[in-house]
Amino acid sequence: MSEVVSGGTSPAVPPGRPRLTVLSGPSGVGKSTVVAHMRQAHPEIWLSVSATTRSPRPGERHGVQYFFVDDGEFDKLVANGELLEWAEFAGNRYGTPRNAVLERLAAGEPVLLEIDLQGARQVRESMPEARLVFLAPPSWEELVRRLTGRGTEAPEVIERRLTAARTELAAESEFDHTLVNTSVEQVAAELLALTRTS
Ligand SMILES: Nc1nc2c(ncn2[C@@H]2O[C@H](COP(=O)(O)OP(=O)(O)O)[C@@H](O)[C@H]2O)c(=O)[nH]1
Ligand SMILES: Nc1ncnc2c1ncn2[C@@H]1O[C@H](COP(=O)(O)OP(=O)(O)O)[C@@H](O)[C@H]1O
Structure with missing residues (x-):
């Protein structure tokens, strides 16, 4: 593939528009683990920090994993058009702050x-150039094992998430790519390649 070089000493930048990649998949499949692994080696892949009404888990910090907001604050974000997309998931609301994403894309950074x-469906509508990637578990049993083994949710919350997981797994064909999370290292490398190519 040819590369566009913007100047004598400038690094080569990938051709085409800056890439917006959406990673989805059932709760517990390993999205955060894979993304953290990828970004450890490639911090230049910018990860949007969402707003959520869910409570922080132990160790989670405001502005790092999420912006933790109450219902009233979330209502305001929606009313002011500050979210690129938002959805209710297993009893809490989650949304992507719009401006930060648009600024990064305008700066030519992978997002x-x-x-x-x-949320992935909303992005497909509003930004059809986005690349949609589905992270799938090796099996249903392994998904249950990971979600349960993480130990961060009460049994009834796990049940709600597994109910949502059935719907999500059934929608895999709507995505441009499926990655099966057997090996974190391998999937992180595959995801990196998808975020960087046009
Ligand atoms: N639509 C939408 N979903 C989000 C956003 N942020 C996180 N989510 C999704 O909400 C779901 C629940 O997230 P979370 O409570 O952190 O649980 P976890 O993914 O199991 O660690 C996951 O599918 C996330 O990918 C967002 O800004 N918008
Ligand atoms: N490839 C993998 N093999 C085994 N366990 C994994 C793998 N990827 C993630 N996990 C584990 O599965 C659990 C859920 O992962 P997490 O990244 O929190 O999922 P998600 O962000 O999709 O909800 C965690 O305990 C994590 O360590």
């Missing part, structure tokens, strides 16, 4: 969104 199926 990654880690959002649910409903």
Whole structure:
């Protein structure tokens, strides 16, 4: 593939428009683990920080994993048009702050969104150039094992997430690519390649 070089000493930049990649997949499949692994080696892949009404898990910090907001604050974000997309998932609301994403894309940086199926569908509508990637578990049993083994949710919350997972798994064909999360290292490398190519 040919590369566009913008100047004598400038690094080569990938041709085409800056890439917006959306990663979705059922709760517990390993999205955060894979993204963290990829970004450890490639911090230049910018990950959008979403707003959510869910409570922080132990160790989660405001502005790092999420912007943790209450219902009233989320209502305002929606009313002011500040979210690129948003959805209710398993009893909480989640949304992508619009401006930060548009600024990064305008600066030519690769942007990654880690959002649910409903959000992915909204992005497909509003930004059809986005690349939609589905992260699938090796099996249903392994998904249950990972979600349960993470130990961050109560049994009834796990049940809600597994109910959502059935819907999400059924929608895999709507995505441009499917990656099966057997090996974190391998999937992180595949995801990196998808975020960088036009
Ligand atoms: N639509 C949408 N979904 C989001 C957003 N941020 C996170 N999610 C999704 O919400 C779901 C629940 O996220 P979370 O409570 O962090 O649980 P986890 O993904 O199991 O760790 C996951 O499918 C996330 O990808 C967002 O901004 N918009
Ligand atoms: N390839 C993998 N093999 C085994 N366990 C994994 C793998 N990827 C992730 N996990 C584990 O599965 C659990 C859920 O992963 P997490 O990244 O929190 O999922 P998600 O962000 O999709 O909800 C975590 O305990 C994580 O360590």
